[in-house]
Amino acid sequence: MTLLTPRNALVAGVLALLALVPVYATLTGNFFLLSLFTRIVILAIAAVSLNLIMGFGGMVSFGHAAYLGIGGYAIGILAKEGINSGFLQWPFALAASALFALIVGALSLRTRGVYFIMITLAFAQMVYYVAIGLDRYGGDDGMTIYKRSQFGDWINLSNKTAFYYLCLALLLVTIYLVWRIVNSRFGLVIQGARSNDRRMRAIGFATYRYKLTCFVIAGVLCGLAGALLANHTDFINPSIMHWTRSGDLIVMAVLGGMGTVFGPVLGALSLIALEEALPALIRAVTLPFLGGDSAARVAEYWQLALGPLFLLVVLYARGGIEGLVAGVRRG
Amino acid sequence: MLARALLAGGSGNRDMLYFIEQCLNGVQLGMLLFLLAAGLTLIFGIMDLVNLAQGSLYMIGAYFAATFAALTDSFVAGAVLALIATLVVGMAVEVIAMRRLYGRDHLDHVLGTFGLLLFFNELVRLIWGPAGMTLPLPSEMLTAVQVLPGVYYPVYRLVIIAVTMAVALLLYLLVMRTRIGMLIRAGASNREMVGALGINIKLLYTLVFGLGAALAGFAGLMQAPILTVQIGMGENILILAFVVIIIGGIGSIRGAFVASIFVGLIDTVGRAFLPDLLRLFLSTNAASSAGPALSSMLIYVLMAAILVFRPEGLFSASHR
Amino acid sequence: MPAAASRGWWRVYAVADVLLAVEGLSKRFGGVVASDGISFAIPQGELHAIIGPNGAGKTTLITQLAGELTPDLGEIRFGGRDVTALPTDRRSRLGLARSFQITSLFLDFTALDNVALAVQAHAGHSFHFWRAARKEQALREPARAALARVGLAARADTLVSRLSHGEHRQLELAMALATGPRMLLLDEPMAGMGPDESARMVALLRELKGELTILLIEHDMEAVFALADKITVLVYGRIIASGTPAEIRANADVRQAYLGEQEQGAGKASEAAHG
Numbered sequence: 001m002t003l004l005t006p007r008n009a010l011v012a013g014v015l016a017l018l019a020l021v022p023v024y025a026t027l028t029g030n031f032f033l034l035s036l037f038t039r040i041v042i043l044a045i046a047a048v049s050l051n052l053i054m055g056f057g058g059m060v061s062f063g064h065a066a067y068l069g070i071g072g073y074a075i076g077i078l079a080k081e082g083i084n085s086g087f088l089q090w091p092f093a094l095a096a097s098a099l100f101a102l103i104v105g106a107l108s109l110r111t112r113g114v115y116f117i118m119i120t121l122a123f124a125q126m127v128y129y130v131a132i133g134l135d136r137y138g139g140d141d142g143m144t145i146y147k148r149s150q151f152g153d154w155i156n157l158s159n160k161t162a163f164y165y166l167c168l169a170l171l172l173v174t175i176y177l178v179w180r181i182v183n184s185r186f187g188l189v190i191q192g193a194r195s196n197d198r199r200m201r202a203i204g205f206a207t208y209r210y211k212l213t214c215f216v217i218a219g220v221l222c223g224l225a226g227a228l229l230a231n232h233t234d235f236i237n238p239s240i241m242h243w244t245r246s247g248d249l250i251v252m253a254v255l256g257g258m259g260t261v262f263g264p265v266l267g268a269l270s271l272i273a274l275e276e277a278l279p280a281l282i283r284a285v286t287l288p289f290l291g292g293d294s295a296a297r298v299a300e301y302w303q304l305a306l307g308p309l310f311l312l313v314v315l316y317a318r319g320g321i322e323g324l325v326a327g328v329r330r331g
Numbered sequence: 332m333l334a335r336a337l338l339a340g341g342s343g344n345r346d347m348l349y350f351i352e353q354c355l356n357g358v359q360l361g362m363l364l365f366l367l368a369a370g371l372t373l374i375f376g377i378m379d380l381v382n383l384a385q386g387s388l389y390m391i392g393a394y395f396a397a398t399f400a401a402l403t404d405s406f407v408a409g410a411v412l413a414l415i416a417t418l419v420v421g422m423a424v425e426v427i428a429m430r431r432l433y434g435r436d437h438l439d440h441v442l443g444t445f446g447l448l449l450f451f452n453e454l455v456r457l458i459w460g461p462a463g464m465t466l467p468l469p470s471e472m473l474t475a476v477q478v479l480p481g482v483y484y485p486v487y488r489l490v491i492i493a494v495t496m497a498v499a500l501l502l503y504l505l506v507m508r509t510r511i512g513m514l515i516r517a518g519a520s521n522r523e524m525v526g527a528l529g530i531n532i533k534l535l536y537t538l539v540f541g542l543g544a545a546l547a548g549f550a551g552l553m554q555a556p557i558l559t560v561q562i563g564m565g566e567n568i569l570i571l572a573f574v575v576i577i578i579g580g581i582g583s584i585r586g587a588f589v590a591s592i593f594v595g596l597i598d599t600v601g602r603a604f605l606p607d608l609l610r611l612f613l614s615t616n617a618a619s620s621a622g623p624a625l626s627s628m629l630i631y632v633l634m635a636a637i638l639v640f641r642p643e644g645l646f647s648a649s650h651r
Numbered sequence: 652m653p654a655a656a657s658r659g660w661w662r663v664y665a666v667a668d669v670l671l672a673v674e675g676l677s678k679r680f681g682g683v684v685a686s687d688g689i690s691f692a693i694p695q696g697e698l699h700a701i702i703g704p705n706g707a708g709k710t711t712l713i714t715q716l717a718g719e720l721t722p723d724l725g726e727i728r729f730g731g732r733d734v735t736a737l738p739t740d741r742r743s744r745l746g747l748a749r750s751f752q753i754t755s756l757f758l759d760f761t762a763l764d765n766v767a768l769a770v771q772a773h774a775g776h777s778f779h780f781w782r783a784a785r786k787e788q789a790l791r792e793p794a795r796a797a798l799a800r801v802g803l804a805a806r807a808d809t810l811v812s813r814l815s816h817g818e819h820r821q822l823e824l825a826m827a828l829a830t831g832p833r834m835l836l837l838d839e840p841m842a843g844m845g846p847d848e849s850a851r852m853v854a855l856l857r858e859l860k861g862e863l864t865i866l867l868i869e870h871d872m873e874a875v876f877a878l879a880d881k882i883t884v885l886v887y888g889r890i891i892a893s894g895t896p897a898e899i900r901a902n903a904d905v906r907q908a909y910l911g912e913q914e915q916g917a918g919k920a921s922e923a924a925h926g
Contacts, residue, residue: 307450
């Protein structure tokens with residue numbers, strides 16, 4: 001099996017790009033770029049965790065963004081109460097995510113298909129409204145986090161470059177972990193349950209317990225992303241948990257390619273980078289021909305195209321970007 | 332509101348009147364939910380299509396109404412034009428996009444219609460700008476009317492309740508008593524058969540979707556004067572509408588009606604009285620933070636319970 | 652069912668070491684009676700065939716035996732143990748394997764993956780998150796063996812979606828075998844197979860007869876009479892006759908209700924039947 005396939009080249013290229021961003025940013029002084037890519041990396045972790053249950057497990061959760069909020073609020077609430085140590089905050093964030101995932105999963109996994117989608121959506125909305133009701137922690141407006149998670153001498157999260165590399169490292173760890181899980185006995189059970197749950201039970205698997213475990217793992221990973229995101233933005237508010245944010249994560253996974261572990265990373269990259277970069281790019285390219293206003297307009301239309309583009313991908317290119325590159329169609 | 336102001340200084344009567352007022356609000360919310368839910372459940376029941384873009388049609392109805400009302404200087408004219416416009420948009424969406432989704436699995440529907448949701452949000456932003464709009468009430472409806480001794484309720488909210496009930500009745504008659512309704516019900520249970528009978532299934536589906544769109548748009552424009560006209564306005568109420576059809580049973584309009592009122596009442600009355608109820612058990616501080624949080628959870632807890640114990644809903648979708 | 656009658660039933664069969672005992676199984680769907688007080692017992696090592704016209708409730712019976720459907724009334728005992736309330740996966744782990752009438756496989760995996768999953772289900776728990784399961788010889792070897800047994804060794808690495816219908820049926824059997832069962836519930840294993848494939852399947856089942864207890868639902872009368880130790884005839888959800896192949900062939904009721912049609916029809920019933 002040759003190592004130099006188009007797909008592997010793409011993966012290597014993207015990883016190289018991600019590794020070099022801070023270098024480029026420091027050289028050009030463009031720290032907006034660093035911030036943008038930090039966001040991309042963090043959301044990539046969330047998207048990869050979602051794909052574990054969605055792409056491999058067939059469990060379409062429209063409430064996955066709830067964990068971004070739970071992880072974030074765990075950090076924010078502890079910070080507000082005076083606990084700034086990352087060694088306390090982060091385990092708390094992960095534990096809270098695990099608990100929520102356990103409860104939601106235990107109930108939701110008793111349902112199937114569209115009911116499952118709806119119930120996960122409803123649970124996410126529940127947490128969203130709960131957060132809005134938390135007056136002490138900012139309610140609807142959210143709250144600022146004045147001090148990032150403290151890790152003593154280990155790492156200073158306020159150092160943007162250090163923070164970026166931490167996030168990137170965690171992304172790589174997440175990808176590796178998910179990759180191992182997916183190919184293990186456990187992973188095959190999950191994939192089998194996605195492919196034909198009835199058959200799985202007929203051959204002797206009690207699929208519920210495996211799916212629930214997978215659901216919790218995905219929740220914890222996304223909770224980690226939530227903790228990172230709260231540190232990145234120094235802010236947390238309920239809107240991050242709205243069901244449409246879960247939709248964004250799903251878009252990333254589908255766009256990038258649900259069939260592989262790395263796909264969602266491509267999805268996160270394309271979605272966010274394009275959102276920011278494409279308008280500027282279009283403006284730069286069309287400016288000489290169209291002039292300021294029209295160029296800005298053309299850039300705006302990109303956002304308009306995203307919806308229909310996504311619909312087209314869903315209809316005709318389910319393998320996503322990764323699928324197109326690898327020449328593989330999924331499902 | 333008006334009732335409380337008039338009765339300031341009154342006795343425990345005041346709480347009772349407040350309760351009645353909240354109940355009316357609950358029914359009114361329920362009726363709006365019903366319009367959305369009826370469209371959703373028709374589309375799901377007949378075309379087996381999960382439509383996340385229903386909230387977008389709700390939004391478009393409101394925007395159209397605000398625009399046309401401003402142009403024609405008449406609320407009613409604006410409303411009528413908006414209804415027609417939403418119907419047209421709905422049918423166009425069905426022909427261009429929905430058709431390709433039929434027969435696919437529900438995940439594809441959810442994803443595809445989510446794409447449409449994103450599209451409509453951007454489209455509205457491009458056409459009408461990021462700031463919202465307003466739709467002023469016609470002056471005749473700005474007053475309150477005495478519905479019960481001592482209870483004054485805004486005329487417009489009563490109009491919403493009345494008009495929506497009329498629509499519900501019409502819908503029921505349409506589906507149960509007309510030929511088209513029969514086709515709709517037949518199409519739901521056996522597509523191929525209806526197609527084989529020479530009836531144009533494609534046209535039927537387009538009309539049903541258009542009807543669903545019109546219902547959603549109608550809900551949007553009716554709530555516009557008292558609530559909001561802004562981008563993404565359909566996204567929160569859409570979920571409540573899904574909760575309604577799950578509680579009421581997918582495919583059942585009767586179920587949607589009962590469940591809407593039920594959900595509307597629980598949500599409204601719950602939010603109004605749960606904090607007070609909690610205050611009996613908890614400290615005031617705890618009650619005022621937990622109160623709003625818990626009351627928002629109430630509906631979802633109910634839905635979760637139903638999904639776990641009786642997934643077909645309270646009214647199994649045997650018939651509309 | 653009155654307690655006295657049920658006790659008597661067991662006494663008759665206690666000597667013959669019954670593996671599967673069904674008593675008073677009843678199931679209705681609305682107005683339709685799918686199973687009407689079905690009772691029978693299958694001793695270890697027997698190949699017991701169930702035949703009957705379309706709509707007789709044969710698949711409903713298997714579905715209840717496998718655990719996907721709960722009977723309204725009645726009891727199912729497997730290996731002396733009451734399994735009536737147990738879910739499908741538990742019954743499988745107790746040694747009751749089933750093949751599906753309408754092929755139900757993991758289409759996006761290879762044949763070997765499919766069977767290896769069946770092996771994995773009976774190889775302890777699957778809460779192993781690290782080792783690559785596709786490299787575990789403890790899973791792959793028995794899977795290959797099962798595939799070889801049914802004659803699919805050459806197709807081990809082919810995607811199931813690319814296999815022919817006949818190969819699907821073979822794979823169904825391989826998966827059931829791979830779970831190391833005590834008893835097989837086979838629902839029309841030869842449905843849609845051509846004459847050569849059917850003959851191979853019959854030969855295989857004959858081999859398996861000694862090792863396993865088999866409950867076989869089939870429309871192919873040649874196969875049924877060639878293989879079965881006992882035959883039970885089901886019509887409209889109730890048993891109208893039960894006995895050796897010779898007895899059944901001679902039974903007037905059976906000929907009238909079912910076999911008569913078959914003899915006139917000639918050839919493979921599976922072409923016409925849908926079961």
